[in-house]
Amino acid sequence: MKYSRQRELILNEVIDSKGHPTADEVYDDLKKTNPSLSLGTVYRNLTQLGKNGMLKKVNIPGDPVRFEANLTDHNHFICENCKKIIDINKDTVKFSEKLLAGQGFKVKSSHVILTGICKECQK
Known part of the structure; x- marks a missing residue:
């Protein structure tokens, strides 16, 4: 380029x-x-x-x-109140891949979007 x-x-x-x-x-x-x-x-x-x-x-x-600009493998949390998008470590959702592997699936990639209320909006 x-x-x-x-x-x-x-x-x-x-x-x-x-x-x-x-x-x-x-x-x-x-x-x-x-x-x-x-x-x-x-x-x-x-x-x-x-x-x-x-x-x-x-x-x-x-x-x-x-x-x-965060090029690491990660997922996102979106606050339903302020709409802020927060990067979360991929390890926080690895349990899903392990569960699926135990059922015979081979997960090649995943992207999880979690939603809820962020710390700041809970105050």
Whole structure:
């Protein structure tokens, strides 16, 4: 993948967000300091960065596609109240794979989305 200043800005925006921004959120944040940046450029570059393994797409039913810089194998917890997406260690749901293995299944990959109320919203 060829270097471009805009691609670097977009990648750094996702990394610095420490979250799971949508393309629109990345665009809105970068547009403030880069007025010539277009939404199409953000979408194209996020897609390219995902295809090249520099970002991950996060697909949540009923939500726009989000992107993250955490490339480790993990799952997500979504707060039903504030809609925050929190990365959770894959080991927290390994029991499912072990249970299925005991029933003769061979799990090759999984992505679990847990929902509930986060610590902050419970206060």
